[in-house]
Amino acid sequence: MVEGEVQGVGFRSTCCRRATELGLSGWVRNLNDGRVEVQIEGPSLQLNELRLWCERGPSSATVRKVRLSHLPVTGDDWFEIKP
Template sequence: MAKRFVSRQQHQRIQPFVERWRWVIEGRVQRVGFRASCSRRALDLGISGWVRNQSDGSVEVQAEGPPLALSELRAWCEVGPPGARVLRVKPSHLPVTGDDWFEVRY
């Protein structure tokens, strides 16, 4: 008996390689527009995650996206916006969460 229906193989969607990183930025990084500028840069790069001030005067960023975009955001964090003086960026690798937005946390 001949097949009467055409079967179509479903193609799997190719998922881009995604990583998640946490960076703690130390130096003069609060009260210089770091969070807002970081959020704009992350959105420009298509990165999800969040940024917030820490009580010790540092800024914490969690960012998720393709490695190249994350490298660009990390490079930006090493300099920061005008008025910032970044002394150190402490990185740590995290599990991917699948978030699809970037926000400033308070």
């Protein structure tokens, strides 16, 4: 979960592009409360790299907090932006 000024600043599209470059799968979506939810799976090194990116976000974002949770693996092999 990513909190801050993270909607309307290209966070989802940039996150999707970065995750795809890293070979990760999962999804990203905006929540009604202004947060962005990201679910990703893949090798731990690449997961950590995307986590570090999420802590910064695109240059137009102001990230205040990234909250991590461990979820069951889905086995998907793509990354998408959910509505």
